[in-house]
Amino acid sequence: MIALQDVIVRQLMREDMPESVRMGEYCFHYELSEEQRIVRAEQTDPSSMLGLFVEGKLASRLMVHSMRIYVQGRLMDMGGVAGVATWPEYRGRGAADKLMRAALASMREVGQTVSLLHPFRFAYYRKLGWELLSEYRMYECPPAILQGLGGKEYTTRRTDDWRVLDTLYTRYAMRYNGMLQRDEAWWKKLLAGDSAHRAVCYDGEGKPQGYVRYKASGCTMIIYELVPLVAEARLSLLGYIGAHCSLIDAVKLRSPIVDPLLFLLAEPGVKHELKPDFMARIVDIESFLKQYRFQSGGSSGSLLLQVTDSAAAWNNGSFLLEINAAGVGSCSRCNDSASQRPAIEADIGAWTAMLLGVMRPSMLRECGRLTASDHQVSVLERFIPAMPAYFADSY
Template identity: 35%
Template sequence: MGQQDVQERLEMKKLGMEHLAQFNELLRYVFQVTNQDLQEVGWEEDEIEQAKRPVLRKADVVGWFDGDKLVSQMAVYPMQVNIFGEIYKMGGVTGVGTYPEYANFGLMHRLMRQSLKEMRDREQTISYLYPYSIPYYRRKGWEIISDVMTFSIKDTQLPENVPVSGMVERLDIEHEDVLKTYNRFAQNQHVAMIRDSLAWEEYWRWEREEMIAAVYYDEAGEPQGFMYYWIADDIFHMKEMVYLTREARHGLWNFISAHFSMVTHVKGKLYTSEPIAFLMEDSDITETIHPYYMARIVDVEGFFKKYPFLEKQADFHFVVTDSLLEWNQGIFHFQWDADGNVSIGKEAHGEAVEIDIQTLTTMFFGYKRPKYLRKIGRIMANDTTIKQLEKMIPNETPYFSDYF
């Protein structure tokens, strides 16, 4: 039996709750999740299947079937993120996998194209994913848009206490003040997830046992920051720290330093490319920055209609290449009316900026600046146009701490 015979009987269709067992089985095979792995992180053998019910219940899942057998799949969560103060609908890609005997049939390529088309129909003009292979997803149009920094600090390197007027309280991780503080943070933080119940559910899917929330309250009793942490084997582990004010940051670090006699190290994650060593009195600490999430512009025209440009610069046009989506291919020229509303023209005006969809994404997300991208050969444009792009795009550090 040849590949052509197999391909002729394959059918792409939506997954429903009746496919839950197959969906779970494919995920566990592709990512080689064993029962021992699940038990080590506190899961019972049948809990993983129960945990994936929300994916099929709340996500848009498309797969290939060989008869009644699911052989390839891709799920998209309906989510929202903050892009320079504008709230965008985002399609969160997860649950991607194909059995190896069906590899090299082009199945995932067609699933991606179908899923991206459906995202566009739902006005999800951008898509996020966690890359298990950065080169693979780059070829499909995604690009890196955020970092995660891991750090390790010895107890003797913890910062000195900074006087603050408020105090920290230890609370349940789902306390209303924690959720309220994160929501205020996300509404003002570029690239951050606007967490609804689904996003919070995914955030806690793999780690919540023994986790504690430390919330900083100012003098007026208002929550201004929080941190998720746990202590194990004489190590203070920080999952995430969020603060709205400098005072809250000092208050939370004061709380960490108060554990001096209890721990030998503080280890944690910060979802930014900005090192913290400079903020420490003893800056000789270990910091490691890794690429974290990737994004893709699903619909160039729809994305730019909401984009908060810093300045209007309409005397050039983009020539965009997108090997997967034909509606993103070609010329895009910005035109503003008297009220500041932008429309996208398809005729060439002024100088050309030659760019692919992944570079366009990382540039307008602010992860890499136009001048740098031109320097490394990712943009073809003259000096004047690069300066115009620098003026158009806000300059803020992306922050994304979720996982799905």
């Protein structure tokens, strides 16, 4: 690799935007008219973008969206990395790596303790500390097998009221690690741009208990979101989908991997596959652990953690984690030589997967991503809640 010379990383300015737009066209294989280029350059906020400049020329750029996600039912500030692009003459020279490291430092500075992204290649971002966060299950089945699943007391009606959808989504999102907090602007953009229908399921008292967001593409119904709050709502929404059997030939339904659909069908032999999706990484392990909600069980405990992070030096080292009976943790950096007990060792990607519910501690040790004794693993298993991870906004 040929080292880059005279490198500066800084926030983009308005005058950098035309070049950034052209880079996006080149790297992501689309073409805009000159008028569209001008509009995009004017509408994109440069303060959310970082660029790496070599000898004064923009070589690589990315965007960090300021968002929040649910982790153990609580909101955490998150930096969503997107639009990572590099001109070909600077690839293979470490430009994007330098930019990603600078982005991590920037996220830490503004209090974004976790980061999400959709990878173009998992291996590339894994070496920078991001790890698989979300998988989803994609079903494909004839609608007729869903007929008759709905209960008589529940009714499902189409709606365009984003407030009702948001209330249901928020309650559902708190059940998973990694789900995005949606605001009014996000909802309106989502509903205006997906050409989809929305239907809400109501119980016998008229209370909304779930929704489905879907669209027809030819003779196929694509289910973007199936969001039930109770078991009866799930059945009612599936029955609503099945009621379209005279209009469509197939249903494609996206769901979390823990979805129980196969247990609800009389004949569960339908086509389905698991697909990896978003990645996540803890930006600042000390701050993250202070915000994290551990399992409360009437007992307290302490653990010595050894963290390695090749892209964020502030995460390297030993940390003393103390958890009280209410599940509240305190975390402080400690001197390696000051402690006489062995530490639990893992890299930042493994800690991310463990704390966000993607992998249990025992499985991480089994696959060689965690070094810990039997006792240490049992303590981790006791304190880390078994809440699954999912990200629903990647379509």
